[in-house]
Amino acid sequence: MDIFTGLATVLSDPILLGWVFLAAIVGMIVGAILGLTASAAIAMLLPLTFYMEPLPALAFLYVIGKSGRYGGSIAAILFNTPGTAASAATQLDGYPLAQQGKAGKAMKVATISSVIGDFTGEILLIIGVAWIAAIALKLGPPELFAVYFAAFIVIGSVIGKSVTRGLASAAFGILVSMIGLDPISSTERFTFGNFDLTNGISLVPLMIGIFVLGEVFSQIEERGAKTQMVPADKNDAARNGLTWAEYKPCIPHVIRSSFIGSFIGMLPGLGSAIAAFVAYGEGKRRAANPDDWGNGALEGIAAPEAANNAVSGPSMAPLLTLGIPGSTIGAILIGVFLIHGIQIGPTMFLTSRDLVFALFACGLIGIVMYGVIGYYGAAFVGRFITRIPTQVLYPIIFLTSFVAAYTSRGNLFDVYVMVAAGFLGWGMRKLHFNPAAFVISFVLARGAEETFRQSLLLSDNGLMIFVTRPIALVFLLIGLAAMFARVRSLNKQARAAALKDA
Amino acid sequence: MSTQAAPAARGVGVALILIGIGATVTSLSIDLDQYGRWGARYFPLGGSITLVVLGLLELRGAKVSAPTDRRHLPAIGALLILSLAYIWSISAFGYLVSTALAAPAALWIFGVRNPIGLLAAGVLCPAIYHGIFFVALGVFPPLGQYFDLLDVIGGY
Numbered sequence: 144m145d146i147f148t149g150l151a152t153v154l155s156d157p158i159l160l161g162w163v164f165l166a167a168i169v170g171m172i173v174g175a176i177l178g179l180t181a182s183a184a185i186a187m188l189l190p191l192t193f194y195m196e197p198l199p200a201l202a203f204l205y206v207i208g209k210s211g212r213y214g215g216s217i218a219a220i221l222f223n224t225p226g227t228a229a230s231a232a233t234q235l236d237g238y239p240l241a242q243q244g245k246a247g248k249a250m251k252v253a254t255i256s257s258v259i260g261d262f263t264g265e266i267l268l269i270i271g272v273a274w275i276a277a278i279a280l281k282l283g284p285p286e287l288f289a290v291y292f293a294a295f296i297v298i299g300s301v302i303g304k305s306v307t308r309g310l311a312s313a314a315f316g317i318l319v320s321m322i323g324l325d326p327i328s329s330t331e332r333f334t335f336g337n338f339d340l341t342n343g344i345s346l347v348p349l350m351i352g353i354f355v356l357g358e359v360f361s362q363i364e365e366r367g368a369k370t371q372m373v374p375a376d377k378n379d380a381a382r383n384g385l386t387w388a389e390y391k392p393c394i395p396h397v398i399r400s401s402f403i404g405s406f407i408g409m410l411p412g413l414g415s416a417i418a419a420f421v422a423y424g425e426g427k428r429r430a431a432n433p434d435d436w437g438n439g440a441l442e443g444i445a446a447p448e449a450a451n452n453a454v455s456g457p458s459m460a461p462l463l464t465l466g467i468p469g470s471t472i473g474a475i476l477i478g479v480f481l482i483h484g485i486q487i488g489p490t491m492f493l494t495s496r497d498l499v500f501a502l503f504a505c506g507l508i509g510i511v512m513y514g515v516i517g518y519y520g521a522a523f524v525g526r527f528i529t530r531i532p533t534q535v536l537y538p539i540i541f542l543t544s545f546v547a548a549y550t551s552r553g554n555l556f557d558v559y560v561m562v563a564a565g566f567l568g569w570g571m572r573k574l575h576f577n578p579a580a581f582v583i584s585f586v587l588a589r590g591a592e593e594t595f596r597q598s599l600l601l602s603d604n605g606l607m608i609f610v611t612r613p614i615a616l617v618f619l620l621i622g623l624a625a626m627f628a629r630v631r632s633l634n635k636q637a638r639a640a641a642l643k644d645a
Numbered sequence: 646m647s648t649q650a651a652p653a654a655r656g657v658g659v660a661l662i663l664i665g666i667g668a669t670v671t672s673l674s675i676d677l678d679q680y681g682r683w684g685a686r687y688f689p690l691g692g693s694i695t696l697v698v699l700g701l702l703e704l705r706g707a708k709v710s711a712p713t714d715r716r717h718l719p720a721i722g723a724l725l726i727l728s729l730a731y732i733w734s735i736s737a738f739g740y741l742v743s744t745a746l747a748a749p750a751a752l753w754i755f756g757v758r759n760p761i762g763l764l765a766a767g768v769l770c771p772a773i774y775h776g777i778f779f780v781a782l783g784v785f786p787p788l789g790q791y792f793d794l795l796d797v798i799g800g801y
Binding site for chain 2: 191194307308310311314315317318321325327328330331332333356359360363364366533534535537538539541542543545546549550553555558559562565566569573574575588591592595596599
């Protein structure tokens with residue numbers, strides 16, 4: 144019932160609706176611009192939201208995340224380059240359809256499927272989140288540490304191209320978060336006598352550096368590359384309507400993929416790209432027309448789009464119930480919660496219940512808004528993006544990142560941190576490290592350390608407490624199993640590739 | 646542990662080991678708590694040793710990889726130098742003058758050569774950013790240590 148109160152709150156506030164509408168448009172454009180992601184936009188806009196009320200601030204960034212995931216499909220279909228990693232699977236069938244002059248049809252399928260997937264994820268979140276929070280309240284420090292441990296391992300090993308470099312990224316994130324004063328004993332750690340470092344590294348400039356400035360560095364390598372849309376001809380309008388008969392075969396794929404995306408979304412760190420590819424693979428396996436997939440099958444767009452958007456809602460579940468961000472967007476939203484003095488975790492459903500459900504309501508309204516805008520205006524957004532000169536856009540983003548990093552605490556040291564993080568982010572991408580694992584681990588490390596040390600106090604310094612408590616043991620094993628499964632799968636792929644080459 | 650040879654495996658492996666060793670030594674110098682317990686050292690040590698182990702694994706699995714593309718390194722180096730110079734210049738000469746210089750420089754690095762465009766960026770960028778962040782949002786601007794245009798034009 145809380146969600147209806149939330150909906151009433153949001154619908155009766157035109158300014159809040161205005162923010163949600165703006166977020167739907169900004170997210171769609173940002174998601175469709177090559178190289179820019181919703182995470183980058185959210186990190187850059189984060190300092191602006193410090194001056195807003197908590198609900199509009201959270202709603203604005205949350206809806207940008209949702210709409211940005213959808214916006215990636217516009218670039219995948221029209222430019223043959225996914226705007227976000229999550230829409231890479233959409234490109235497989237989206238671009239062939241665009242080449243057949245059916246880009247409009249493909250985008251309508253992507254829009255409807257994204258909306259259904261996102262709604263499914265959001266409703267599952269609304270139904271399940273308070274329930275998970277109630278369970279989370281019963282977990283003690285050893286169980287929570289085991290959840291953190293599993294999250295580190297899964298985030299480090301499952302996403303990215305290299306397990307060792309993914310795990311190293313997570314370890315770097317832990318080490319960087321240790322800089323400053325130890326919260327329990329106030330001992331200096333990794334400060335090297337520098338006064339600025341005693342305050343620790345702030346999350347906001349770190350994220351702006353990794354996601355925004357790092358991308359600007361990467362885009363230098365793309366200088367001069369022009370975004371080109373698939374040319375349209377006169378007969379395209381006739382081919383671009385979408386009938387019920389055409390969409391009907393997509394529905395089983397959309398439903399299945401929505402649940403796949405929702406499930407994957409609940410697991411910390413996996414994200415929408417993995418959900419989209421799992422849904423695509425599963426859809427193709429079960430399809431009546433598997434040979435058409437990859438050559439312009441509408442179902443091949445519906446499945447990944449439903450899955451990658453279904454991730455959005457459930458990825459908030461670990462953040463809101465355990466304080467563990469399930470995605471980079473979740474990690475960024477932690478900054479907003481903290482700045483507004485809202486303690487995230489299971490107690491949030493006792494202290495800020497109205498805010499949480501109003502945020503979910505904003506999510507639902509945001510889905511409707513980007514759905515309507517996308518259905519009727521995706522082609523316009525595509526044309527608009529081709530007119531944005533990237534050699535002007537990225538210098539503007541470059542300058543904005545400096546002022547945004549400064550704004551967070553009014554401190555030039557943070558701007559140095561942002562530049563260092565930007566260069567590090569570029570280097571990490573270049574060397575196949577995992578910037579998302581780095582940032583999420585940075586966010587998780589303090590909580591993990593706190594629960595680890597509390598557990599040691601409980602057990603009088605005995606590590607066996609993590610093994611003798613069954614829930615803790617299960618989570619530790621889940622983490623290790625995920626890592627071994629990933630190593631096995633990569634080795635299998637490497638062997639298959641070697642055999643193919645031979 | 647990847648399907649394709651990750652770039653610079655040996656270099657990355659050695660770097661991870663060296664950083665890990667350095668962090669381990671630094672972690673061991675973290676003070677113990679008043680009861681002589683290692684509480685504040687556990688996580689820094691855990692992270693550092695993990696890096697050493699991962700560095701060794703990286704070296705063990707090192708394959709010959711394609712050379713990394715170095716064509717854009719001068720431009721990336723230029724942008725990094727501009728970034729550091731921009732921050733130093735903000736602390737020395739304030740936000741307005743520094744941004745008036747940094748905006749055309751950034752555009753130049755990205756390939757913009759139109760003199761009117763560069764000049765316009767030098768004027769408009771500081772004015773717009775100053776208006777949004779330091780006037781509309783009320784953030785206190787970073788003032789220059791040696792000179793600040795805000796002193797000349799009369800506050801913000």
